[in-house]
Amino acid sequence: MSDYNNEGDDDNLDLHPIVMMDTPGMVRVKKGEEINMTRLDPAIREITVGVGWDLKKFEGDPIDVDASVFLLDKNDKTREDEDFVFYNNLAGRDGAVKHMGDSRTGAGDGDDEQIAIDLMALPFEVVKIAFVLSIYDLDMNSNNFTMVKNVYFRIVNNETNMETFRFELDEDMGSATGLYIGYVERVGSDWIYRALGEPIYGGLAKVAGDFGIIVTQNIRA
Template sequence: MSISLSKGQRIDLTKTNPGLTRAVIGLGWDTNKYSGGYDFDLDASAFLVDQNDKCTNDLDFIFYNNLQDPSGSVLHTGDNRTGEGDGDDEQIKIDFNKVPANIHKIAITVTIHDASARSQNFGQVSNAFVRVVNEDTNVEVLRYDLGEDFSIETAVVICELYRHGSDWKFNAIGSGFSGGLASLCQNYGLSV
């Protein structure tokens, strides 16, 4: 049975789900009716960070132009440029057994492509969610629905998966940034 989380909640992933070694992080959203003349293109990304909450190099940033980290532990399944249809709009797969020892946290984010040029923000996005599915059993372990508490933000840290001893935990973050992808990259120690 899937557990539904609220903003700020933390939950154990691997300790209470002992068979969970490979997870699918499914992200989805809808866009409000908006007549700005541009389609929305939301992009999921993962930042693999060390104990200082920083990426050690550019290859620790997983997104539509870098679909997999060198260890093969994190894989982005590809860019969905329209968000059409039901279910997950984009997915990131994580193999917890392959995550390098120096990676302490995996931050999952969503940004709006060309948000400032298109005058778009997360105030125009609804029904955003993240869910964690056990890839081996296809069973949803948890779900976090973000709610509608954004206005000018163009990037959101959706959640973090982090090490706790030998186990992995999930933190429902839901924190917005106004500077888009550039702000997120700088936050995680990457130069833009």
């Protein structure tokens, strides 16, 4: 059972100092496309997932956008609560996935949140890594993705510190409170990323339930 309470005012981050934006040779992925990460970068093993966004409005309270990861089996379900890595569970049980902290403002340039993943250390039962953005709205202020712009998702090879590819989401997600960015899937010895960019209505609660996580009563989108 997971606790989604995310109270607090300040960012709590331990971001990896990756600054290689728009790396020469970096691939830009479009919605609906897939990319074989292993063929593109055969040396890829330990990666950092970086996500960023900007707010359209700065008056009033800041909007808290959160990045989460779900480690899924062949049935698209988590095996245990620890397969859900997010602001209240910053690392998976096996240590292969580590969330670097929660940005509650989205302020500044570059990545707002990062997640470090050792692909080779993942249990064999984990065949898919799903990436989700959601808006934390404990007080039900009707915050949604109409208030967010310039959303991107990128993967960096930690060994070379070079950006491998980037997925930029330019379309309006409307009243959605969650966003299924896409997933990395193990196919044989290869890792393949599939760019989805699908809106989620119901936010983090909806997708967590779909992936087999039992949620507490105080969850909000």
